[in-house]
Amino acid sequence: MKPFYCILLFLLITAGSYGQNYSDHFLDKTLRVDYIFTGDIKQQSIVLDELSELPTWAGRRHHLSELPLEGNGQITIKDLSTKQCIYKTSFSSLFQEWLSTDEAKETTKGFENSFLLPYPKQPVEVEIILLNPRKEVTTSYKHIVHPDDILIHKRGTSHITPHRYLLQSGNEKDCIDVAILAEGYTDKEMDIFYQDAEKACESLFSHEPFRSTKNKFNIVAVASPSIDSGVSVPRENTWKHTAVQSHFDTFYSDRYLTTSRVKSIHNALAGIPYEHIIILANTDVYGGGGIYNSYTLTTAHHPMFKPVVVHEFGHSFGGLADEYFYEDDVMTDTYPLNVEPWEQNITTRVDFSSKWKDMLPSDAPIPTPVSQIEKYPIGIYEGGGYSAKGIYRPAFNCRMKTNEYSEFCPVCQRAIRRVIDFYVP
Structure with a gap:
C-alpha cells in the first residue's frame, strides 16, 4: 500500500x-x-x-x-x-x-x-x-x-493615454504596478497633474512598509484629459465634464468623492500595465474615497492631500478598514458584532486569533484603557469601523484613524506588508 x-x-x-x-x-x-x-x-x-x-x-x-x-x-x-x-x-x-x-x-x-x-x-x-x-x-x-x-x-493597442513613469523598479512581471490617473485636469493643466502625482508618490513612499519595499513598485502617471477643470460638487449645483465623471456628495455625504463610471477609468488605462489605481481630482475641496481592489480617489489641492491619499490607498490596496468611530453610534449594519470582519485592522473579537493577538503583550487589558497608550502601543482599543462600542482597533492612533497621525500602526504595517509579499514574494 x-x-x-x-x-x-x-x-x-x-x-x-x-x-x-x-x-x-x-x-x-x-x-x-x-x-x-x-x-x-x-x-x-x-x-x-x-x-x-x-x-x-x-x-x-x-x-x-x-x-x-x-x-x-x-x-x-x-x-x-x-x-x-x-x-x-x-x-x-x-x-x-x-x-x-x-x-x-x-x-x-x-x-x-x-x-x-x-x-x-x-x-x-x-x-x-x-x-x-x-x-x-x-x-x-x-x-x-x-x-x-x-x-x-x-483595447490598448492604439490611442494610448499619454503617461510618464515616476518610479520604475522593474518590468510588470516582477513589480506591483500602480497607475495614478488625472481627473478634472484639462490638457493645459497636465504639468500640474504630473507635479501632483509626484507629491502623491512621495507621500506614499514616506510611509512604512511602502518605504522599505519601494523597489517592488512601479508608479505611472496617466494624463487623462478632461474638458472641464475641477470636479463636480452636486450640493453646489456644480457639474463638470471630466475624465471619469467623479463627484462629491456620494450617498449624500459631503466629503465622499467617488465615481460610478468605472469603465471610463479602465478605458483611460488600456495599454498601460497596471494593477492598482489612484485617481487625483483637480480640486481643493476636501474629500476622497478608497474601495478595496477598485480605486483610490482623492482631492489633490487640499492641505490634507498627502495624508489622505495614503489613507485611501490603505483601503484600496491594503484592504484596511477605517479605525475612526462616531460617539454613541453602533453601525452594526456595516460590521455585525457577532461576525469577525475580514479587514485585518479591526476586530469584534469573534475570531481575534486571526488578527493581531500574536502581536499583543500578554498583560494587555481588554479593552485597553486610553490612559495606558504609552505602555501598550499595540492593544485592543475600543472604537473602530465607525462604531464606538463592540469593535476594536489595534492602536490608539494610526493613519487609518486620523489624518494628523504620521504613520500606519504596527498592525496595519504588517497587514500591508503581507499584501505586498502576496503580490511580489
Whole structure:
C-alpha cells in the first residue's frame, strides 16, 4: 500500500503546483471583465456587460488559486474541462456600500464594475459572488469565456493615454504596478497633474512598509484629459465634464468623492500595465474615497492631500478598514458584532486569533484603557469601523484613524506588508 500512497501524494502535490503555474493556463495578456451590479436591499443580481483584451498582464503569477484577502466579493476562474480552480481574486464595491443606505430600501440601481483577470489559453468558467456583512452570499453569476471569441474587444493597442513613469523598479512581471490617473485636469493643466502625482508618490513612499519595499513598485502617471477643470460638487449645483465623471456628495455625504463610471477609468488605462489605481481630482475641496481592489480617489489641492491619499490607498490596496468611530453610534449594519470582519485592522473579537493577538503583550487589558497608550502601543482599543462600542482597533492612533497621525500602526504595517509579499514574494 505504501507505494500507492506515495504515488497519490505525488499526484496531489503535482496537481497543486500545476494550478500555480501561470504559463500552463494563461497568456501574457489581460482579460478585462465588465459587470453591472444591480438591485436593492432585498435582492441583487449581476449581469455581464463586456469582455476586453489588454496587451499585457501586470498581475501576480503565483498564489493564483489563493485570495489575498476575503473582501466583500470574490471571482474564481476554473478550467472548463477539468473544473480546476486556476485563479481567484477578491474585491469590494461601491454598490455594496450603497446597499446600506436608505435609498437602497426604496430604489433599484445599477453600478459598473470592472475586473482584471489573466487571459486564459483555453475556455474557462468565471464565477463572481457578492457577500453581505455577515459573509453570506447574496448573489452569484457564472459565465463561460472562450478566449478566441471575436467579440472580445481588443483595447490598448492604439490611442494610448499619454503617461510618464515616476518610479520604475522593474518590468510588470516582477513589480506591483500602480497607475495614478488625472481627473478634472484639462490638457493645459497636465504639468500640474504630473507635479501632483509626484507629491502623491512621495507621500506614499514616506510611509512604512511602502518605504522599505519601494523597489517592488512601479508608479505611472496617466494624463487623462478632461474638458472641464475641477470636479463636480452636486450640493453646489456644480457639474463638470471630466475624465471619469467623479463627484462629491456620494450617498449624500459631503466629503465622499467617488465615481460610478468605472469603465471610463479602465478605458483611460488600456495599454498601460497596471494593477492598482489612484485617481487625483483637480480640486481643493476636501474629500476622497478608497474601495478595496477598485480605486483610490482623492482631492489633490487640499492641505490634507498627502495624508489622505495614503489613507485611501490603505483601503484600496491594503484592504484596511477605517479605525475612526462616531460617539454613541453602533453601525452594526456595516460590521455585525457577532461576525469577525475580514479587514485585518479591526476586530469584534469573534475570531481575534486571526488578527493581531500574536502581536499583543500578554498583560494587555481588554479593552485597553486610553490612559495606558504609552505602555501598550499595540492593544485592543475600543472604537473602530465607525462604531464606538463592540469593535476594536489595534492602536490608539494610526493613519487609518486620523489624518494628523504620521504613520500606519504596527498592525496595519504588517497587514500591508503581507499584501505586498502576496503580490511580489
